Amino acid sequence: MYRCFSKPQRTGVFVSQALKEIDRLGVSSLFITLIVSLFMGAVLTIQTQNNIENPLLPDYTVGLVTRDTLLLEFCSMVLCLFLAGNIGSNIASQIGTMRISEQIDAMDIMGVNSANYIILPKIVAVVLYIPVLVVFSMFTGMLGGYLIAAFTDIITTSKFIYGLQYWFIEWYVYYSLIKAAVFAFIIASVSAYWGYFVRGGTLEVGKASTKAVVTCSVLILLADVVLTQILLL
Amino acid sequence: MIEVRDVCKSFVANELVLKHISTTFHSGKINQIIGRSGSGKTVLLKCIVGLHTLDSGDILYDGRSFTAMSKKEKMQLCSEIGMLFQGSALFDSLTIIENVLFPMQMFSEKSEKEQQDRARFCLERVGLYNVFDMYPAELSGGMQKRAAIARAISLNPKYLFCDEPNSGLDPLTASKIDELIVELTKEFQMTTIINTHDLNSVLSVGEHIVFIHKGEKAWEGPKEKLFVSNCPELDDFIFASEMYQKFRTTLVSEQSGQI
Numbered sequence: 225m226y227r228c229f230s231k232p233q234r235t236g237v238f239v240s241q242a243l244k245e246i247d248r249l250g251v252s253s254l255f256i257t258l259i260v261s262l263f264m265g266a267v268l269t270i271q272t273q274n275n276i277e278n279p280l281l282p283d284y285t286v287g288l289v290t291r292d293t294l295l296l297e298f299c300s301m302v303l304c305l306f307l308a309g310n311i312g313s314n315i316a317s318q319i320g321t322m323r324i325s326e327q328i329d330a331m332d333i334m335g336v337n338s339a340n341y342i343i344l345p346k347i348v349a350v351v352l353y354i355p356v357l358v359v360f361s362m363f364t365g366m367l368g369g370y371l372i373a374a375f376t377d378i379i380t381t382s383k384f385i386y387g388l389q390y391w392f393i394e395w396y397v398y399y400s401l402i403k404a405a406v407f408a409f410i411i412a413s414v415s416a417y418w419g420y421f422v423r424g425g426t427l428e429v430g431k432a433s434t435k436a437v438v439t440c441s442v443l444i445l446l447a448d449v450v451l452t453q454i455l456l457l
Numbered sequence: 458m459i460e461v462r463d464v465c466k467s468f469v470a471n472e473l474v475l476k477h478i479s480t481t482f483h484s485g486k487i488n489q490i491i492g493r494s495g496s497g498k499t500v501l502l503k504c505i506v507g508l509h510t511l512d513s514g515d516i517l518y519d520g521r522s523f524t525a526m527s528k529k530e531k532m533q534l535c536s537e538i539g540m541l542f543q544g545s546a547l548f549d550s551l552t553i554i555e556n557v558l559f560p561m562q563m564f565s566e567k568s569e570k571e572q573q574d575r576a577r578f579c580l581e582r583v584g585l586y587n588v589f590d591m592y593p594a595e596l597s598g599g600m601q602k603r604a605a606i607a608r609a610i611s612l613n614p615k616y617l618f619c620d621e622p623n624s625g626l627d628p629l630t631a632s633k634i635d636e637l638i639v640e641l642t643k644e645f646q647m648t649t650i651i652n653t654h655d656l657n658s659v660l661s662v663g664e665h666i667v668f669i670h671k672g673e674k675a676w677e678g679p680k681e682k683l684f685v686s687n688c689p690e691l692d693d694f695i696f697a698s699e700m701y702q703k704f705r706t707t708l709v710s711e712q713s714g715q716i
Contacts (some may be wrong), residue, residue, distance in 0.1 A: 237562055326546040333506050334560050335535025 228339040228347075228416075241345035249311050249346065250353030254360065260306055261361040264298055265290065265368025273378045286379050287387020290369045295396040299361040301448050304407035307354060308440035312415040315346055316436035319419030320429035328420070339420065347412040354408035355401045362400070399455050406451060410443045458484050459505065459616065459648055464514035466497075466504055474500050476672045477514075484615075484648040487639055487662050491653060492669035493694060498652045499543075499620055501669060505650065506538060506618055507531065518616065536564050539609030539647075541619040541638075545601040547593040547608070554580065554589040557608045564612065579607040583637060599630035603637070610641060617642065617649040623658050631655065635662045656695060659683070668694070684712040 232238035272289045319342060322328050331338040366388060373384035415436040422432045459482040466475040475497050482488040490498045503509045505516055507523060516523040518534060526534065547556050557576040565572060580589065583603040593601055602622060609617060619638060623631035639662050642649040653659065659666060659680065666683060668676040668691045676688040683695065684705075696702050 234563055321549070325544055325549075326542045327548055329503075329508055330540065330542060330546040330548075332508060333535065333538060333540045334563065335532045336563050 227337055228343045230337065230340055232340055232344065233337060237341075238345060241341070242348045245345045245349035246353050249314065249349055250357065253307060253310055253357060256310065257303065257307075257357045257361055258364045260303065261299065261364035262368040262371075264302065264361075265294060265365030266372045267368075268293055268298065268365070269369035269372045269384070270376075270378065283379055283383045284387035284390055287369065287373075287384040288390050289387075290384075291366060291388045291392075292396065294362060294365040295400050297448075299358050299365060300400040300403040300407065301444065303358060303361050304354065304404060304411065304444055305441055307357070308407075308411050308415075308444060309437050311350060312411045312436045312440045313433040315350075315412060315415035316419040316433045317429055319343070319416055320422035320432045321426075323420065323422045324425055324429060343413075343416040343420065346416060347409065350412040351405055351408045354411070355404045358400060358404040362397070402455065403448065403451050406447055407444050410447060411440050414440050414443060458482065458519055459650070460517040461501075461505065462515045462517065464501070464504055464516070465512045466500055466509060467512055473512075474672050475504065478669070478672075478674045479514075480667050480674060480677055482648055482650050483665060485643065485646045486649070486664045487642060488648070488650045488665045488667070489653055489659055489663040490650060490667050490669060491659055491663075491694070494654065496669045497672040498654075498669050502618055502620055502650065502652045506540060507535075536560075536612055537615040539612070539614035539617045541602065541605050541609050541617070541622055543621040543624050545593070545598075545605040547601055547605055549593060552590050552592055553585070553596070553604050556593070556604060557611050560608065560612050575611060576607075579611050580604070582610075582641075583607045598625050599627075599634065602626065602634050606634075606637060606641070610645065613645065615647060617647045619649070619651045619653075621652055621654070623653065623655045628657065631658065632661060638662070656698075656701070670694075681712060684708045 269286060269290050272286045272293075276285055276289075319328075322342065328338045328342070331341060369388075370381060370384060373379045373381045418432040418436040418439070419429075422428050461478055461480050461482075464475055464478045465473055467473045478501060490501060492498050500509060504511055507516075511524065515525075518537075521530070521534070523531075523534070547553075548559065551559065554573075554576050557579055558572055561567060561572040561575060567575065577589070580586070583606050585600060585603050585607065588596060588600065588604075593604065596604065617638070622634050622638065626634065635658050638649060638651065641647065651658070651663075660683075663680045666676075666678060666680055667674060668686075668688065670690040676686050676691045678686065683691070686692065696705050701708070
């Protein structure tokens with residue numbers, strides 16, 4: 225842990241590595257994030273409409289519930305669970321492969337702080353970029369709901385948009401972004417841990433990758449409970 | 458010169474993998490550690506370079522005790538070490554020239570232009586041209602070994618360690634890699650230690666041989682005394698193949714005559 229978070233040996237190299245990781249881990253996850261969020265928002269709108277049968281509730285409630293559900297849980301927790309599978313397994317398998325092919329030993333012999341060189345840029349990249357993905361997810365999720373309103377007759381677009389804007393609590397966005405940053409840290413650090421300490425061959429790399437995803441998912445759910453208790457109540 | 462003093466290493470309690478090994482590796486010479494698979498050669502090499510911590514004993518690099526070194530001194534020592542791994546250990550995500558540039562980017566104060574020039578010189582020195590922008594996976598095993606050697610010598614090391622440099626290579630390529638290591642050792646007056654169980658390599662380039670058997674140093678001496686060692690374990694190792702058994706009498710009488 226100390227080795228990982230110590231000062232980088234060469235700042236220039238560290239910045240360059242972090243930018244590469246943002247591209248490799250973050251930007252490459254953008255497309256799939258948008259697709260998932262679009263469908264998530266669409267399904268959420270349909271489900272909300274189907275489950276609100278109380279005539280006392282106004283129609284725009286669909287937009288409001290869709291927005292708040294996306295902001296509070298879906299765009300941070302569900303998206304991060306998804307990214308734990310995508311980014312987490314990628315990190316664990318990449319570092320694990322470097323370990324078993326002696327690339328990490330080669331760095332250690334050169335005197336390079338391998339934990340710092342390999343892991344810290346990934347953590348920084350993921351913690352910086354996942355909140356950005358969450359912002360994209362928020363907009364795309366709401367767009368998904370809007371498209372359902374536009375192409376079906378379950379709710380009018382004007383009422384849906386009114387619901388999206390009604391009683392907007394700004395803190396929910398910050399809350400979501402804080403959660404995303406914490407989840408991102410969990411994804412990068414836990415996956416890197418499993419990858420870095422792989423022993424054996426390619427089979428163990430696969431096992432480490434699976435363990436990384438499972439551990440990340442459990443810790444994300446646990447952290448979600450704790451953060452919700454701390455930040456919302 | 459590297460001195461190994463009474464080195465012991467275990468991974469499980471009371472099961473020593475290396476048992477009180479002491480030897481000296483001289484500079485400007487090809488020192489070889491030989492032995493059967495699982496005898497402890499690689500563990501010894503990794504203990505010498507500091508990848509494994511010692512249970513007891515010491516390693517002296519030109520009189521400097523490795524165990525007594527401060528973190529800063531160890532870092533300084535690392536810049537004097539070049540290592541060629543069994544599987545080359547080139548960084549997959551970097552091109553060949555980036556691999557060779559890597560140690561310089563991390564430790565050298567040279568300008569970018571000087572670093573580029575040095576990387577190109579090292580690659581050309583090991584016979585690699587026109588592959589600078591290729592990735593390791595695009596090269597053959599022999600070319601990967603050459604690239605790994607280029608990376609190992611990029612910081613002008615005083616000590617070169619090679620872990621089974623010939624494994625997975627055809628005999629011709631293997632002998633070329635051996636020749637290259639010999640040339641570089643003489644050219645830069647390095648202390649070179651090669652870990653191998655390839656007898657062809659031992660006979661062609663080895664100068665000072667250390668034979669490890671079940672974690673113990675069973676024999677040590679010059680190549681010229683290899684066939685007349687009076688060490689039964691070494692004889693079993695050398696004459697394991699049918700070809701060497703066939704020429705055993707000739708080889709032994711030749712070396713006896715030389716002595």
